[in-house]
Amino acid sequence: MWGGRFDEPPDREFYQFQRSLGFDAQLLPQEIAASRAWAAALAGAGILTAAEAASIRAALEEIDRAARQDPTGVSASDAEDVHSFVESALIARVGELGAKLHTGRSRNEQVATDLRLYLRAGARDARSALACLLRGLVGLAKRHESAVMPGMTHMQPAQPILFSHFALAHAEAFFRDGERIADAARQADACALGSGALAGTAFPIDRAGIAKELEFGRITSNSLDAVGDRDFAASYLFALALTAAHLSRLAEDFILFASAAFGWMELPDAYSTGSSLMPQKKNPDCWELIRGKTGRIYGALFGLLTAMKGLPSSYNRDLQEDKEPLFAAHHETLAMLHVAGGAVAATRVREDRMRAAAGPELLATEAADYLVRKGVPFRRAHEITGQVVREAERAGKPWTELPLETIRRFSPLFAEDLRASLTLDAALARRDVHGGTAPARIRQALADAETRVARMESGA
Numbered sequence: 001m002w003g004g005r006f007d008e009p010p011d012r013e014f015y016q017f018q019r020s021l022g023f024d025a026q027l028l029p030q031e032i033a034a035s036r037a038w039a040a041a042l043a044g045a046g047i048l049t050a051a052e053a054a055s056i057r058a059a060l061e062e063i064d065r066a067a068r069q070d071p072t073g074v075s076a077s078d079a080e081d082v083h084s085f086v087e088s089a090l091i092a093r094v095g096e097l098g099a100k101l102h103t104g105r106s107r108n109e110q111v112a113t114d115l116r117l118y119l120r121a122g123a124r125d126a127r128s129a130l131a132c133l134l135r136g137l138v139g140l141a142k143r144h145e146s147a148v149m150p151g152m153t154h155m156q157p158a159q160p161i162l163f164s165h166f167a168l169a170h171a172e173a174f175f176r177d178g179e180r181i182a183d184a185a186r187q188a189d190a191c192a193l194g195s196g197a198l199a200g201t202a203f204p205i206d207r208a209g210i211a212k213e214l215e216f217g218r219i220t221s222n223s224l225d226a227v228g229d230r231d232f233a234a235s236y237l238f239a240l241a242l243t244a245a246h247l248s249r250l251a252e253d254f255i256l257f258a259s260a261a262f263g264w265m266e267l268p269d270a271y272s273t274g275s276s277l278m279p280q281k282k283n284p285d286c287w288e289l290i291r292g293k294t295g296r297i298y299g300a301l302f303g304l305l306t307a308m309k310g311l312p313s314s315y316n317r318d319l320q321e322d323k324e325p326l327f328a329a330h331h332e333t334l335a336m337l338h339v340a341g342g343a344v345a346a347t348r349v350r351e352d353r354m355r356a357a358a359g360p361e362l363l364a365t366e367a368a369d370y371l372v373r374k375g376v377p378f379r380r381a382h383e384i385t386g387q388v389v390r391e392a393e394r395a396g397k398p399w400t401e402l403p404l405e406t407i408r409r410f411s412p413l414f415a416e417d418l419r420a421s422l423t424l425d426a427a428l429a430r431r432d433v434h435g436g437t438a439p440a441r442i443r444q445a446l447a448d449a450e451t452r453v454a455r456m457e458s459g460a
Contacts, residue, residue: 018317020081023324025074027082030117031110032064035086037213038105038193045204047103056101059093060086082114083107104205106197108227108315115323116188117214119236122330123185124459126240129337130178131456134171136344138449141167145442148424149264149354150362160362160424163349165437168445170253173246175449178456180239188232191216195223198314227315230308230322237301237326240333244297247336251287254347258284264354268346271339286343290336297333300325355424360398363422364389367414369430370421374413384411 010018036057043053063086067074079085090098141164151161191211194201200223207219220226257264267284275281307321364385371381387410392399400422407414420426432438435445 015080018080018320020320020323021074021077021079021085023327024082024111025085026327027111027114027118027323028067028074028086029064030114031082031086032060033117033214034110034113034193035090035101036060037210039101040213041193041205041207041210042101042103042203044206044209045104047203048100052097052100055094055097056090059090059098062093063089081107083110104196104201104203105193106195106227108197109192109195109223111319112192112195112227112229112315113214115230115233115326116190116192116216119188119232119326120185123181123188123236125334126181126243126330126337127178127456127459129334129341130174130181130243131453133337133341133344134174134178134449134453134456136341137167137171137174138446138453140344140347140349141171141442141449142446144349144351145446146439147349147351147354148358148428150358151437157357157359157361159365160358160427161437162428162439162442163351163354164442164446166253168442168449170246170250171449173249174243175452175456177239177243177246180242181236184232184236184239186217187235189217190220190226191218192220192226192229195220195226198224198227224314228311228313228319230304230319233322233326234301234304234308237297237304237329240329241297241301243333244294244336247340248291248294250340250344251284251291254343255284255287255291262353262357264350264357266348266350268343268348270346271343286339290340293332293336297329300329358424360400360422361389362424363400363427366421366427366430367418370418371411371413376411376413 009015039048039053039056039060042048043050048056074085077085077088079088087098087102090101092098144167145162145164147163148160149163149166150157151159151166191207191214193210193214194205194207196202211217211219220229254265256262258267267282269282271286273283273285275283303325304322307318311318367388368378368381368385371384372378376384388402388407389399391406391410392402395402404414404416404418407418429438432441434441
């Protein structure tokens with residue numbers, strides 16, 4: 001593609017070192033689509049006749065079809081990259097006419113356009129996988145809508161919450177991930193064709209027409225920036241990295257809650273493994289692998305940012321290093337989402353054990369709030385309740401089992417109606433604010449979550 005200026009062929013080892021067909025072959029559908037659009041644009045500019053453009057477009061379709069039927073035809077090629085593969089395959093079919101397709105076009109803009117097309121499609125797949133996981137989380141929350149569990153901070157029992165509140169908390173993080181992925185797709189939704197190598201094409205190409213055929217929402221505004229911009233790829237990798245972080249956090253919770261120390265969940269057989277030595281073992285390998293693979297997604301993001309860090313303006317060959325981490329992170333995250341979605345949907349929750357773990361210590365805040373409602377400043381109410389709890393620890397019994405006369409030693413404002421405040425159900429019902437764990441709020445949150453999942457499933 002560039003041999004005319006050189007007297008010697010490239011060193012064989014260097015040629016293999018700099019080849020990218022082994023991984024950028026994944027861009028073949030996008031390269032075919034962009035090349036078809038370019039052929040039509042060349043016809044519009046008078047470079048090709050309508051018949052020539054039709055012949056080229058038909059041949060490109062044949063190349064795409066042949067590659068789908070037998071991918072080894074691509075992998076066996078010694079072409080430098082996906083762009084040269086398509087060009088050589090085109091020339092093999094239509095002769096010298098195929099050599100006209102590259103008129104006014106550079107691989108710099110081709111790869112930028114192909115990668116944007118790939119990312120847009122990848123983002124749709126990622127949001128679809130997110131929707132499946134969210135559907136599983138919402139379904140799990142609905143099946144155990146009224147189950148009570150200890151809410152924790154610092155991994156210490158804190159206040160009672162509904163299990164559905166816990167499941168929807170994880171869902172909120174994944175909804176945000178869907179928004180970030182959609183935003184990365186919006187950043188990628190600009191067509192770079194017509195930018196040339198860096199200065200713009202020298203032919204009267206209808207850039208808006210190309211963008212319309214490829215269903216881009218807009219065209220890039222500066223040719224120099226367009227060929228060197230990979231911000232959209234970094235944004236997508238950042239969105240995937242946060243998705244992986246949230247998957248890892250979900251995995252940690254499910255691993256803990258399925259452990260013998262908690263016993264709040266039962267691992268589904270289909271997403272667990274056993275031990276080669278210990279017959280009784282049931283290991284949460286799906287969650288552990290998700291937790292472990294998160295590092296790969298982080299690595300992909302850091303790798304791309306490092307490659308971009310010191311680049312001068314325009315296209316530089318360093319940008320060849322954008323594709324492998326992007327492709328790998330995309331495929332790995334999809335796999336993680338699919339496995340997590342299946343595991344969540346198949347998980348059994350032990351409501352009895354969760355409620356049994358919601359002990360009296362979770363109701364200490366209720367006693368402080370009780371005093372506040374009787375006019376005691378909260379800081380003083382907090383101190384008094386802490387003294388009551390400490391007294392119960394000394395007595396070796398739950399603080400809610402202390403006689404009222406003992407509790408009244410710390411404040412005479414405690415009265416017979418205190419007992420009615422010290423139940424799990426009463427504590428839950430009092431959290432009746434938007435976003436709270438009160439049953440009525442959870443019912444509304446579940447309905448809202450189902451609507452949001454349906455919107456994501458529709459592609460909105």
